[in-house]
Amino acid sequence: MSAPLVRPRDNRMIAGVCAGLARRFGMSARTMRILFVLSIVLPGSQVLLYLALWLLLPSEEQHRASTAW
Template structure:
């Protein structure tokens, strides 16, 4: 299983769907369709997306060093 990080490629907006697709072994397009379909249901899907965008590290961010 791969680590849950937002990839630099396959991003549309924040890379959250691409990260989840890599984690669960599906395509980013499939994950985006699932996310859009889930937004039709009541619940905090959009807030969850925003939280994952903020808290998931970007691919390659662990290589950066602090000042």
Template sequence: MANALVLQRPRDDRMIAGVCAAIGRRLGVDPRWVRVAAVASMLLPGPQVLLYLIAWVLIPSE
């Protein structure tokens, strides 16, 4: 249970970098829903891609 509270990009549930899987695990949500929300947000103007890249660099891998 303590491992679910740590924000780490998993090695086994990655689509691109594991950022959405890490956020989904941390929030206790299926990572698929986080991915759907991330893709939907990419359709809106804003720095979503930049934030994803920053999260990719800052969130450590397992």
């Protein structure tokens, strides 16, 4: 079973988005952060996507509380 897509409490730099994505896809958080920083030079709305994920992804505590039932 794959890890849920949540923002973990540990290994956060800013909001935990890259750490959560890395955990979900089986990568290191450092690799995910490097890929994100490199993607900034490409055209697109990467920063807006990061902000949206920050708002939409539940924190690890919220996820545990909602699945405790």
